[in-house]
Amino acid sequence: MKKSSSIGISSDTEILCKKLGLEYEESDRDLNRAVEKCLRDIEGAYSTIGITDSGELFAFRDSIGIKPLSVGYSQDKDVIAISSESIGLDINDLNYFHSDVEPGELVIVSDEGVSRKRIVQLDRKALCSFEFAYFARPDSILNGASEYVYKIRQKFGRNLGKTCLQKGNSVKPDVIIPLPESANDAGYGFHEETKIPLEAALRRHRYVTDRAFITTKKDRSAILDKKINVVKSMISGKKIALIDDSIVRGDMTTNVVKKIRDAGVKAIHIYITFPKIISPCPYGIDMATFGELIGAKHDPSEIATIIGADSVQYQSFDDFIKAIGLKETELCLACITGNYSTPLAQRIVDEKRRQYKESVEEIGRIYE
Numbered sequence: 001m002k003k004s005s006s007i008g009i010s011s012d013t014e015i016l017c018k019k020l021g022l023e024y025e026e027s028d029r030d031l032n033r034a035v036e037k038c039l040r041d042i043e044g045a046y047s048t049i050g051i052t053d054s055g056e057l058f059a060f061r062d063s064i065g066i067k068p069l070s071v072g073y074s075q076d077k078d079v080i081a082i083s084s085e086s087i088g089l090d091i092n093d094l095n096y097f098h099s100d101v102e103p104g105e106l107v108i109v110s111d112e113g114v115s116r117k118r119i120v121q122l123d124r125k126a127l128c129s130f131e132f133a134y135f136a137r138p139d140s141i142l143n144g145a146s147e148y149v150y151k152i153r154q155k156f157g158r159n160l161g162k163t164c165l166q167k168g169n170s171v172k173p174d175v176i177i178p179l180p181e182s183a184n185d186a187g188y189g190f191h192e193e194t195k196i197p198l199e200a201a202l203r204r205h206r207y208v209t210d211r212a213f214i215t216t217k218k219d220r221s222a223i224l225d226k227k228i229n230v231v232k233s234m235i236s237g238k239k240i241a242l243i244d245d246s247i248v249r250g251d252m253t254t255n256v257v258k259k260i261r262d263a264g265v266k267a268i269h270i271y272i273t274f275p276k277i278i279s280p281c282p283y284g285i286d287m288a289t290f291g292e293l294i295g296a297k298h299d300p301s302e303i304a305t306i307i308g309a310d311s312v313q314y315q316s317f318d319d320f321i322k323a324i325g326l327k328e329t330e331l332c333l334a335c336i337t338g339n340y341s342t343p344l345a346q347r348i349v350d351e352k353r354r355q356y357k358e359s360v361e362e363i364g365r366i367y368e
């Protein structure tokens with residue numbers, strides 16, 4: 001780690017590295033003190049892994065643990081590994097004695113062994129809840145949750161299935177189709193609950209890996225065309241329950257709905273596992289501005305009309321939390337509630353919201 005005060009590019013990783021290097025030098029190369037300074041001074045999401053010039057491997061997680069980080073060992077405890085998700089340990093057979101790096105914890109691995117210390121301990125934790133709907137690998141376990149992510153997604157689907165079966169609901173789909181791959185497990189849960197046939201009528205091109213929701217509108221549409229193909233014979237003439245993880249801007253879903261309509265279906269009812277997104281993410285997920293977020297200005301029936309579906313049903317907030325199995329105070333839910341776990345983020349987003357309401361032109365994402 002080198003001391004340097006100038007910042008050359010707009011990468012948040014560079015800012016964190018420079019701050020850490022600066023504090024390391026100023027604390028006479030005391031990693032504990034340097035990391036503590038970073039944890040106390042830098043607000044935001046960072047799960048960090050590094051190596052000092054004397055060969056110590058270290059890892060730490062921001063003080064409220066917005067993004068996951070795991071530690072695991074080989075069976076003989078000779079090898080220790082750190083991974084952003086438990087799956088990184090599993091596939092390398094390093095998942096013995098697995099545990100999460102706690103929020104505000106510093107792990108140091110050196111010739112003397114492993115030291116672990118919770119340097120900053122706040123009452124609040126705030127693991128990104130969107131991990132459970134979209135980001136995390138389904139075969140990971142996050143933050144001490146008792147179950148694999150795929151099991152939680154199945155519960156999301158079961159919850160939505162119960163909503164579909166509710167008395168008085170006139171929506172009666174003939175077939176369930178999940179959007180691959182993040183909604184596959186929820187689709188299965190929906191099928192288990194409702195016994196409606198599940199069909200893999202949307203096929204994903206396995207070599208197109210671009211993530212459509214973090215690029216431009218034109219590119220998003222082109223990516224989707226390449227990425228998703230509809231098997232018409234499976235759904236033509238039927239009423240569809242389309243299961244997806246989220247609606248951010250709505251243009252992706254509009255494109256999917258159009259593709260499905262072109263297959264000659266009778267109706268499209270959309271079920272979304274992540275509750276309605278109403279506020280942007282300032283913690284590093286490029287999730288649109290207020291003006292772009294369809295859920296910030298429209299209710300589900302308006303959203304259905306805009307995207308060309310017959311109905312849109314979101315999983316309820318309470319069902320979502322219950323299915324995850326963590327307390328509300330252990331999760332970041334800011335993009336669903338508008339309540340941010342860190343004061344600077346709240347201030348910036350509130351100001352953006354005020355500007356949006358007053359029709360001040362939005363000049364970019366919050367981090368810009």
Ligand code: SF4
Nearest residue numbers: 128129281332334335
């Ligand atoms: S605001 Fe939403 S996407 Fe961002 S960290 Fe919180 S839950 Fe995750």
